[in-house]
Amino acid sequence: MQATGSPAHTGGPTTASPAPETLLVALMRLVRLVKRGNDAPIEPALHYVLHTVACSGPTRLSDLAGQVQLDVSTVSRHVRALETSGYLGRASDPDDRRAALVSVTETGNRVLEEAAARRRARLDAVLSQWPADDVQTLGRLLDQLAKDLEAETSTPPGP
Numbered sequence: 001m002q003a004t005g006s007p008a009h010t011g012g013p014t015t016a017s018p019a020p021e022t023l024l025v026a027l028m029r030l031v032r033l034v035k036r037g038n039d040a041p042i043e044p045a046l047h048y049v050l051h052t053v054a055c056s057g058p059t060r061l062s063d064l065a066g067q068v069q070l071d072v073s074t075v076s077r078h079v080r081a082l083e084t085s086g087y088l089g090r091a092s093d094p095d096d097r098r099a100a101l102v103s104v105t106e107t108g109n110r111v112l113e114e115a116a117a118r119r120r121a122r123l124d125a126v127l128s129q130w131p132a133d134d135v136q137t138l139g140r141l142l143d144q145l146a147k148d149l150e151a152e153t154s155t156p157p158g159p
Contacts, residue, residue: 049078050087058101
């Protein structure tokens with residue numbers, strides 16, 4: 001299948017540059033490759049939830065759902081699976097005893113640390129062949145792209 005805007009596209013001329021599409025395809029490939037190389041004991045979606053709780057500290061389910069941009073029922077299922085595995089714990093919210101806070105357990109922290117070490121080792125092995133300036137440039141540009149996309153998605157659409 002040809003991407004829109006590619007030379008083989010027969011739907012007429014397009015003003016869009018193929019560069020954004022090429023970049024999106026490359027980013028999707030990178031995500032797939034990182035997921036494929038993940039030998040963590042939990043699936044990527046659960047890992048993301050666990051990582052988010054580790055970064056934010058004890059969190060209400062509703063807040064966590066907003067942070068990971070999923071509905072509360074999905075996050076609730078993920079949290080339940082992480083609790084069953086011993087990676088998350090639940091405690092009463094001191095500000096509202098009707099609510100609960102989830103937090104990462106020692107076992108959950110260990111899983112996150114081991115997964116991060118594996119990812120770092122894999123990336124270090126690949127990037128060790130790259131010039132240091134290229135690695136720094138890639139990091140800077142990916143960080144800028146992420147910040148710009150976050151800013152764009154948090155800005156309400158115009159009239």
